Amino acid sequence: MDLKKQEDFLNNIASKLGRPRRSGVEPPKWESKPYLHLYEGKSHEELIEDFITNLGQLNTKVDRISRDQFAASLGNVIQDFEVRSTVYWDDEALDSLCLSDVLEKNQIDAFRWDPNENEEEMKQRTAHVDLGIVFADLGLAETGTVVLFNGGGRGRLVSLLPPKFLCILSEKDIVPRLTQAVQKVHERVSEGLPACINFITGPSRTGDIEMDLAFGVHGPGKVHVILLKDE
Amino acid sequence: MKVSLFITCLADVFYPKVGMNVVEVLRSYGVEVDFPQDQTCCGQPAFNSGYHKEARESARQLIKAFADSPMVVTPSGSCASMIRHYYPDLFKDEPEWKERAIELADKTYEFSEFLVHVLKVEDIEAKFPAHATYHHSCHMSRGLGLKGEPIKLLGQVEDLEMEDLPYCNDCCGFGGTFAAKMSDISEKMVDEKIKNIETTGADVLIGSDMGCLMNIGGRLRRLGKEVRVMHVAEVLAEGGQK
Amino acid sequence: MSAHPLIFNERVDKALADPILKKALPLTQDRLRGGRINAAEQLGNVEEWRELASQIRSHTIANLDSYLEELVTNVRKNGGHVHFAATSDDAVEIITGIAKEKNAKSVVKSKSMVSEEVHINKHLEDMGIKVVESDLGEYIIQLANETPSHLIAPAIHKTREQVREMFSKVAGRQLSDETTELTAFAREKLRQEFLQADIGISGCNFAVAESGSVVLVSNEGNARLTTTVPKVHIAMMGMERIVPTWNELDMVVSMLTRSATGQKISVYVTGINSPRQSEDSDGPEEFHLVILDNGRSNILGTAYQEALNCIRCGACLNVCPVYRHIGGHAYGGVYSGPIGAVLTPLLGGYEEWLELPYASSLCGACSEACPVKIPLHDLLIEHRKDEVEMGLTPFSEKMAFKGFGFATSHPSVYETAVKLAHSGMGFLAKDGVISKGPGMLGGWTDVRDLPQPAKQSFREWWKKEGKGRNQ
Numbered sequence: 001m002d003l004k005k006q007e008d009f010l011n012n013i014a015s016k017l018g019r020p021r022r023s024g025v026e027p028p029k030w031e032s033k034p035y036l037h038l039y040e041g042k043s044h045e046e047l048i049e050d051f052i053t054n055l056g057q058l059n060t061k062v063d064r065i066s067r068d069q070f071a072a073s074l075g076n077v078i079q080d081f082e083v084r085s086t087v088y089w090d091d092e093a094l095d096s097l098c099l100s101d102v103l104e105k106n107q108i109d110a111f112r113w114d115p116n117e118n119e120e121e122m123k124q125r126t127a128h129v130d131l132g133i134v135f136a137d138l139g140l141a142e143t144g145t146v147v148l149f150n151g152g153g154r155g156r157l158v159s160l161l162p163p164k165f166l167c168i169l170s171e172k173d174i175v176p177r178l179t180q181a182v183q184k185v186h187e188r189v190s191e192g193l194p195a196c197i198n199f200i201t202g203p204s205r206t207g208d209i210e211m212d213l214a215f216g217v218h219g220p221g222k223v224h225v226i227l228l229k230d231e
Numbered sequence: 232m233k234v235s236l237f238i239t240c241l242a243d244v245f246y247p248k249v250g251m252n253v254v255e256v257l258r259s260y261g262v263e264v265d266f267p268q269d270q271t272c273c274g275q276p277a278f279n280s281g282y283h284k285e286a287r288e289s290a291r292q293l294i295k296a297f298a299d300s301p302m303v304v305t306p307s308g309s310c311a312s313m314i315r316h317y318y319p320d321l322f323k324d325e326p327e328w329k330e331r332a333i334e335l336a337d338k339t340y341e342f343s344e345f346l347v348h349v350l351k352v353e354d355i356e357a358k359f360p361a362h363a364t365y366h367h368s369c370h371m372s373r374g375l376g377l378k379g380e381p382i383k384l385l386g387q388v389e390d391l392e393m394e395d396l397p398y399c400n401d402c403c404g405f406g407g408t409f410a411a412k413m414s415d416i417s418e419k420m421v422d423e424k425i426k427n428i429e430t431t432g433a434d435v436l437i438g439s440d441m442g443c444l445m446n447i448g449g450r451l452r453r454l455g456k457e458v459r460v461m462h463v464a465e466v467l468a469e470g471g472q473k
Numbered sequence: 474m475s476a477h478p479l480i481f482n483e484r485v486d487k488a489l490a491d492p493i494l495k496k497a498l499p500l501t502q503d504r505l506r507g508g509r510i511n512a513a514e515q516l517g518n519v520e521e522w523r524e525l526a527s528q529i530r531s532h533t534i535a536n537l538d539s540y541l542e543e544l545v546t547n548v549r550k551n552g553g554h555v556h557f558a559a560t561s562d563d564a565v566e567i568i569t570g571i572a573k574e575k576n577a578k579s580v581v582k583s584k585s586m587v588s589e590e591v592h593i594n595k596h597l598e599d600m601g602i603k604v605v606e607s608d609l610g611e612y613i614i615q616l617a618n619e620t621p622s623h624l625i626a627p628a629i630h631k632t633r634e635q636v637r638e639m640f641s642k643v644a645g646r647q648l649s650d651e652t653t654e655l656t657a658f659a660r661e662k663l664r665q666e667f668l669q670a671d672i673g674i675s676g677c678n679f680a681v682a683e684s685g686s687v688v689l690v691s692n693e694g695n696a697r698l699t700t701t702v703p704k705v706h707i708a709m710m711g712m713e714r715i716v717p718t719w720n721e722l723d724m725v726v727s728m729l730t731r732s733a734t735g736q737k738i739s740v741y742v743t744g745i746n747s748p749r750q751s752e753d754s755d756g757p758e759e760f761h762l763v764i765l766d767n768g769r770s771n772i773l774g775t776a777y778q779e780a781l782n783c784i785r786c787g788a789c790l791n792v793c794p795v796y797r798h799i800g801g802h803a804y805g806g807v808y809s810g811p812i813g814a815v816l817t818p819l820l821g822g823y824e825e826w827l828e829l830p831y832a833s834s835l836c837g838a839c840s841e842a843c844p845v846k847i848p849l850h851d852l853l854i855e856h857r858k859d860e861v862e863m864g865l866t867p868f869s870e871k872m873a874f875k876g877f878g879f880a881t882s883h884p885s886v887y888e889t890a891v892k893l894a895h896s897g898m899g900f901l902a903k904d905g906v907i908s909k910g911p912g913m914l915g916g917w918t919d920v921r922d923l924p925q926p927a928k929q930s931f932r933e934w935w936k937k938e939g940k941g942r943n944q
């Protein structure tokens with residue numbers, strides 16, 4: 001029944017297009033690459049600077065630090081954002097920064113997004129903490145975007161429900177622009193994508209009331225990025 | 232150099248002086264001008280209203296009228312754009328006429344375009360003491376991509392002070408039959424245009440399409456405003472006796 | 474399409490008389506178009522971007538059956554459900570069916586124009602289900618019981634005072650008209666709705682065929698909440714909103730956000746690739762993709778096919794001088810502005826939408842702005858042509874253009890007409906000016922003066938004196 005509907009639907013398209021049904025079409029190689037000039041010839045250092053500048057224009061501070069400065073840097077964010085509670089990803093990259101220890105030292109009511117915990121409780125808790133902390137997979141220089149491949153301990157709600165958001169990123173993972181990020185997604189299609197991929201660029205915003213810009217209407221209204229220098 | 236003038240129906244009937252001024256300016260550059268009497272209208276009113284059969288009738292006539300002309304010059308960005316963009320398509324099912332349409336399209340120039348790109352005029356000898364602004368008509372600036380040309384010419388006119396017109400890319404509300412069919416919307420558009428003209432403080436509004444100028448000028452008059460409305464050719468010709 | 478109580482002219486009159494619109498529309502337009510222009514200048518080579526984006530869209534539409542098949546195969550492979558809806562009724566049946574099966578009490582929605590097309594809110598509400606729009610602008614107009622007036626800024630016709638009044642009523646306390654306070658209230662209120670909702674209904678900015686993904690573009694984050702918090706997610710997509718692979722997505726997303734608001738990218742671009750996976754403890758357990766035709770397939774293979782390239786950025790609305798004055802509601806359909814004037818008659822028929830193709834001065838600003846190069850104003854001419862060929866235009870107009878065609882193809886007739894113009898219109902003129910004309914002329918002279926045709930036409934002058942003066 002459903003399949004018949006599908007066939008009718010698709011056959012109708014083919015017939016309106018005035019040709020037999022097509023299947024398995026692949027896109028051509030697009031010769032034009034209009035985005036190239038935006039980053040061609042830029043050094044990685046320049047890309048990092050672009051990333052920082054672009055986020056700066058979106059009300060988002062980026063601290064570029066070495067790993068051993070992480071505790072201090074996080075301490076500053078906690079102060080700046082007046083954080084008392086937080087939820088963070090269950091993620092090796094965060095563990096390697098001893099995140100939970102630092103949080104404990106700062107007397108933060110912190111909990112890990114643990115897929116084995118009761119889901120409803122985690123959701124409620126996440127909705128009420130001050131800050132969500134994640135470790136991003138990629139950063140896009142042109143836009144100041146961070147890319148999150150969610151899944152498992154890397155819960156989608158962590159970067160969404162709390163009013164403030166801290167994203168940690170390794171500067172080696174900064175790529176020029178969306179082009180490289182979608183290429184990486186494209187390459188991962190065959191092995192299966194996570195349920196959700198997020199591209200996040202600064203704080204949640206709206207202009208729906210008289211075009212007057214306001215932050216945090218649904219997602220986090222304050223965003224901070226800690227950029228780890230490559231060692 | 233020899234050119235034929237396509238006067239356009241609007242200038243023929245309402246603004247013959249614009250045509251005379253075009254002839255005068257072209258002749259002052261040693262161009263020989265003729266006027267094929269069999270020309271009528273480019274057909275745009277019919278075309279834009281969806282009467283393509285009738286538009287084709289007009290178009291055929293125009294193509295025939297200018298068949299022997301080496302080049303055609305017209306004081307209207309809109310009519311030039313009609314010929315250049317829509318004629319070939321209008322005859323897409325008639326290969327022979329299509330070819331003739333393309334031929335006409337290729338040799339037709341808007342007035343300022345002709346002066347700047349064909350005659351390569353660099354030193355206008357005109358003096359026109361006035362405070363003016365320029366209206367970019369949509370079909371000329373978007374349709375033909377001609378924006379700098381009239382400005383370049385006017386910039387060479389002595390004592391003519393040109394002001395930038397705010398929102399210069401916005402339509403004045405003419406749109407052919409639109410001005411009559413949707414006159415209440417058109418009214419708001421032309422009023423906004425006039426408001427912008429007034430902020431420049433200009434005494435003269437210069438343009439390249441008598442359709443727009445008839446609209447803006449007619450509204451200015453209705454509102455009792457003093458701004459004078461002129462075609463580029465009029466400015467160049469009137470300023471010619473320096 | 475909606476059954477609207479007013480005819481086109483009445484809607485226009487109403488809009489033109491609305492002082493709030495008069496203030497809000499130019500303001501919004503200026504902001505949004507300014508943003509787009511800045512973004513284009515930053516790119517430097519925006520024409521190349523438009524060209525590629527247009528090629529991508531055209532290729533996709535030309536192979537729509539193949540890409541849709543690939544898409545739905547992948548959606549199913551990823552554990553999602555696929556529903557094809559040939560008509561608006563089909564879509565309603567599918568969605569209400571899911572709601573019934575899930576025993577849903579409440580639904581949250583993020584912005585979806587397709588859902589407006591099928592009036593899903595009304596149908597769900599008729600079943601006793603609470604429906605909450607979560608995009609701030611959509612929430613505002615839902616409270617006002619209105620429809621969106623702009624593709625990306627649905628509530629631009631509402632002032633902050635109006636928003637304050639509506640929000641205060643919901644809050645049960647008096648709010649100030651500070652934007653921050655109003656948005657904070659919306660956050661708090663809508664957050665409760667999200668946490669309770671049984672179903673989230675989203676639109677679909679683009680589906681990606683190669684991975685079976687639905688990609689949503691938003692600034693507020695409500696699209697993320699809609700597709701993450703409720704147990705069931707339904708995405709409603711117009712059948713043309715698809716790209717072959719993630720690589721093409723790059724181009725269309727880049728053009729969408731730059732053309733819509735001038736942002737290089739929106740705050741959130743979210744790829745939904747499947748329902749939650751076994752190791753996840755958030756995200757919906759069920760994912761449904763509803764693919765809607767609703768008249769779109771009738772556009773395929775016609776002169777209007779390019780209209781399906783539209784990525785709903787709103788740029789054509791933001792540059793349209795007609796939209797600037799009448800706003801979105803006057804168009805009467807779900808889609809407004811130039812794309813609405815093109816699309817609505819195609820989806821809803823000329824019978825109801827006869828005037829829309831004439832709501833344009835054909836200035837071409839829309840076509841110039843469109844990031845996927847849809848020749849919008851040419852398509853409006855095409856509509857007018859079709860209306861003429863179908864005999865839908867008034868008799869007097871037909872006669873007038875018949876005469877026009879005859880005169881302009883018979884130079885001697887034309888010449889006589891030109892000669893008679895001055896004296897023929899003399900009875901209307903005073904001091905060389907006509908200020909009240911009959912018939913079509915009346916529309917002109919209602920607003921402006923018309924010069925009396927010159928005493929001597931150019932062609933007469935030429936014959937008499939112009940000719941001989943070549944040097």
Ligand code: SF4
Nearest residue numbers: 783784786787789843
């Ligand atoms: S028609 Fe073009 S400009 Fe208008 S909304 Fe669609 S994509 Fe944007």
